[in-house]
Amino acid sequence: MNQDVIIEVTNLVKHFPLKKSLTQTLREQFFYRGKEPIDLKVHAVDKVSFKISAGETFGLVGESGCGKTTVGLLLLKLIEPTSGVINFRNEDISQLSEGEIKTKRKEMQIIFQNPYESLSPRFSVLDTIAEPLRLLKIYNSEDEVVERVKETLKSVGLPQTEDFLDRYPHELSGGMRQRVGVARAYTLNPSFIVADEPVSMLDVSIRVGVLRIMKDLVKKFQTAFLFITHDLALARYMCDRIGVMYLGRIVELGKTEDVINNPLHPYTKALISAVPDPDPEATRTEEIPIVGEIPSGLILPQGCRFNPRCIYAEEKCKETDPDLLEADPTHLVACIRFKEVNNLVKEGEVE
Numbered sequence: 001m002n003q004d005v006i007i008e009v010t011n012l013v014k015h016f017p018l019k020k021s022l023t024q025t026l027r028e029q030f031f032y033r034g035k036e037p038i039d040l041k042v043h044a045v046d047k048v049s050f051k052i053s054a055g056e057t058f059g060l061v062g063e064s065g066c067g068k069t070t071v072g073l074l075l076l077k078l079i080e081p082t083s084g085v086i087n088f089r090n091e092d093i094s095q096l097s098e099g100e101i102k103t104k105r106k107e108m109q110i111i112f113q114n115p116y117e118s119l120s121p122r123f124s125v126l127d128t129i130a131e132p133l134r135l136l137k138i139y140n141s142e143d144e145v146v147e148r149v150k151e152t153l154k155s156v157g158l159p160q161t162e163d164f165l166d167r168y169p170h171e172l173s174g175g176m177r178q179r180v181g182v183a184r185a186y187t188l189n190p191s192f193i194v195a196d197e198p199v200s201m202l203d204v205s206i207r208v209g210v211l212r213i214m215k216d217l218v219k220k221f222q223t224a225f226l227f228i229t230h231d232l233a234l235a236r237y238m239c240d241r242i243g244v245m246y247l248g249r250i251v252e253l254g255k256t257e258d259v260i261n262n263p264l265h266p267y268t269k270a271l272i273s274a275v276p277d278p279d280p281e282a283t284r285t286e287e288i289p290i291v292g293e294i295p296s297g298l299i300l301p302q303g304c305r306f307n308p309r310c311i312y313a314e315e316k317c318k319e320t321d322p323d324l325l326e327a328d329p330t331h332l333v334a335c336i337r338f339k340e341v342n343n344l345v346k347e348g349e350v351e
């Protein structure tokens with residue numbers, strides 16, 4: 001694997017303020033009670049750090065609401081971070097203005113979850129895929145545009161005939177539409193792509209085909225690829241490394257096979273035991289089942305945020321909010337008890 005780091009985030013934080021009326025209601029109903037008002041905000045992303053190299057697919061995995069989409073939008077600068085550094089090709093883009101980010105945009109693309117919504121019904125296949133080229137006016141003739149579009153279609157396994165170029169989204173199957181979405185993302189040969197649950201709206205039978213195309217393109221064009229999913233089986237199929245998110249934090253990060261075959265964080269262990277044989281062709285589509293309520297990102301538990309649901313929790317887990325610790329240099333875990341939990345220290349041994 002090429003070790004050129006394309007994008008690296010450090011201590012990324014995003015808080016969403018609550019809408020005023022809701023904040024007011026909550027304060028009056030639950031929190032204010034005559035004392036100092038609590039500053040209410042959703043801790044959507046909290047001190048997240050990771051990097052993605054050229055040709056590498058990094059997965060963000062976790063239950064709905066844990067902050068995956070917010071991380072993707074932050075990296076693309078579609079929303080502004082509260083704090084943190086986003087290094088994109090050796091430049092900190094976290095503070096760049098909308099105007100300044102424009103030139104970077106063509107190097108970053110997104111593949112959306114829903115190909116039914118993300119393609120304009122009034123654009124033919126040709127116009128959809130050609131749009132980024134036309135917007136940036138980086139071609140010499142219309143013939144060149146058509147040639148570029150045909151090349152892209154070929155790379156996603158779609159026909160390159162005139163008839164196909166003239167089709168509209170409603171004339172395409174779900175799988176074809178998502179391939180057009182992938183083709184459009186690749187039109188400008190970006191160095192970084194975010195794919196947010198890109199196959200979750202597709203029929204199970206056609207998912208693997210679309211995933212395989214993305215996997216091939218990542219290697220062929222040496223893209224840094226952020227793959228967002230709630231489905232561990234898909235992450236296992238797609239990703240070189242994964243980060244498991246819980247309530248805005250990455251709680252475990254490592255090579256895919258290490259995290260899946262040797263999970264160290266109690267949350268990851270619970271996720272994996274709920275999916276004994278991760279298989280991307282399985283028909284399961286629901287969110288990962290796990291016991292207990294997910295606390296809200298509004299009022300975080302004291303100490304380790306997983307402690308209310310953790311079967312290994314002890315008193316000290318309510319006091320420390322753990323940072324990522326090195327189990328080995330490529331496998332990180334945010335749990336102060338990971339050695340005991342994984343029998344890495346002998347009974348009675350003091351750390």
Ligand SMILES: Nc1ncnc2c1ncn2[C@@H]1O[C@H](COP(=O)(O)OP(=O)(O)O)[C@@H](O)[C@H]1O
Pocket residue numbers: 016017042043044062063064065066067068069070071297
């Ligand atoms: N624009 C927003 N305003 C307020 N809260 C938001 C906004 N976007 C996301 N959130 C909240 O941030 C948290 C993370 O959301 P999200 O990133 O969409 O999670 P995921 O993609 O993992 O399901 C959730 O609690 C969600 O309700």
Ligand code: SF4
Pocket residue numbers: 265266267304305306307308310311312313314317322334335336337338341
């Ligand atoms: S720090 Fe404590 S509560 Fe948190 S995951 Fe580890 S054992 Fe569980």
Ligand SMILES: [Mg+2]
Pocket residue numbers: 068069070
């Ligand atoms: Mg999401």
